[in-house]
Amino acid sequence: DARVTQTPRHKVTEMGQEVTMRCQPILGHNTVFWYRQTMMQGLELLAYFRNRAPLDDSGMPKDRFSAEMPDATLATLKIQPSEPRDSAVYFCASGSGQGFYGYTFGSGTRLTVV
Amino acid sequence: DQQVKQNSPSLSVQEGRISILNCDYTNSMFDYFLWYKKYPAEGPTFLISISSIKDKNEDGRFTVFLNKSAKHLSLHIVPSQPGDSAVYFCAARRFGNEKLTFGTGTRLTIIP
Numbered sequence: 001d002a003r004v005t006q007t008p009r010h011k012v013t014e015m016g017q018e019v020t021m022r023c024q025p026i027l028g029h030n031t032v033f034w035y036r037q038t039m040m041q042g043l044e045l046l047a048y049f050r051n052r053a054p055l056d057d058s059g060m061p062k063d064r065f066s067a068e069m070p071d072a073t074l075a076t077l078k079i080q081p082s083e084p085r086d087s088a089v090y091f092c093a094s095g096s097g098q099g100f101y102g103y104t105f106g107s108g109t110r111l112t113v114v
Numbered sequence: 115d116q117q118v119k120q121n122s123p124s125l126s127v128q129e130g131r132i133s134i135l136n137c138d139y140t141n142s143m144f145d146y147f148l149w150y151k152k153y154p155a156e157g158p159t160f161l162i163s164i165s166s167i168k169d170k171n172e173d174g175r176f177t178v179f180l181n182k183s184a185k186h187l188s189l190h191i192v193p194s195q196p197g198d199s200a201v202y203f204c205a206a207r208r209f210g211n212e213k214l215t216f217g218t219g220t221r222l223t224i225i226p
Contacts, residue, residue, distance in 0.1 A: 004157070031212055042120075042218035043158070043203060056213065091157050095212075102148055102160025103214070 002026045004106035006092050012112045018080040021109045023092030024073055032075045033093040033103060034067055043091070049075065082113045117141045118206050120217035128225050133191040135220050137204030140185065144206040148214065149178060149189050152201045161202075162189070191222075199224045 005024040013019055025032050034046040047057035047067040057067060064083070069075045079086055089110050095103035119138045127133045137147075145166040150158035164171040164178045164187070171178050177190045191198055204217040 033214075035216075040218070041116075043205075043216035045213055045215070048213060050212070093157070102150065102163065105150075105157030105159070107155065107157050 002104070004092055004094050004104050006090075006106035006109050008109060009107065010110045010112075012114065013082055015083055015113055016081040017113075018078065019082050019086075019111060019113075021077045021090050021092075021111070023075040023077075023094075023106060025075060025092070025094030026104055027073070029094035029096045029104070031095045031103070032069060033095075034075070034077050035091045035093065035105075037089045037091060037108070046077070046090075079111075082111075084113045087111055087113050116218070117144075118204055118215050118217040120202075120204055120220050122220050123218070124221040124223070126223045126225055127194050129196060130193045133189075133194045133198065133222055133224070135189040135191075135202050135204075135222065137187045137189075137217055138185060139187075139206050141206070141208070141215075142185070143208045144215075145209045146207045147178070147180060147187050148205045148207070149176075150203040150205060150216075152203060152219070158203055194224045196224050196226055198222060 007022045031050050033048040035043045046059045049069050052069040066078045089108045091105050091108045093103040093105040117140050148163040149161045151161045152158040162173050162176050164180050180187045201219045201221045203219045205214040
């Protein structure tokens with residue numbers, strides 16, 4: 001049963017600390033997305049990659065967020081420094097082709113910044 | 115600028131009855147629409163989709179209707195079952211673009 005794996009599942013950190021979230025996409029999927037779920041905005045796209053190349057990160061606050069794919073099996077999302085308003089659930093999703101059958105989401109990382 | 119809107123944050127339906135979830139969009143460039151279902155502490159899972167060249171797509175108990183002139187789509191679940199209780203997200207995509215734009219979700223509760 002292929003799945004997208006995200007770590008950690010939960011993270012509590014103090015304001016100002018660096019946070020790194022990791023995602024292992026499904027083997028063979030060439031498109032990877034980072035979404036953030038908030039009550040007011042629903043699921044917001046932060047960044048996405050195709051074949052490990054960043055295609056769009058316009059949804060990310062550039063001064064504190066960064067997203068990378070060091071290799072095909074790992075995507076990372078970093079926040080430095082973290083702020084209380086970053087508290088949310090962060091989802092990674094992967095897919096192939098045009099996603100006509102939807103993309104597969106991981107279970108998310110619930111981030112709390114105090 | 116919320117391009118995909120789900121104006122009902124919640125909906126309660128009696129088991130066995132029809133559930134109708136609604137979604138409106140503003141961007142006329144969207145040509146492909148999807149519904150996702152999300153249980154607590156899990157990621158969203160793909161449910162059903164529809165291309166703009168169609169006005170209806172069925173998959174078992176789930177049917178999605180698209181009204182392009184009104185920029186409106188709806189998801190019908192018949193009959194509703196307790197396991198359908200979840201948050202449902204509507205999403206849309208532009209031709210040639212892999213990005214999905216999501217709505218804010220509707221929490222569906224099926225009452226036994």
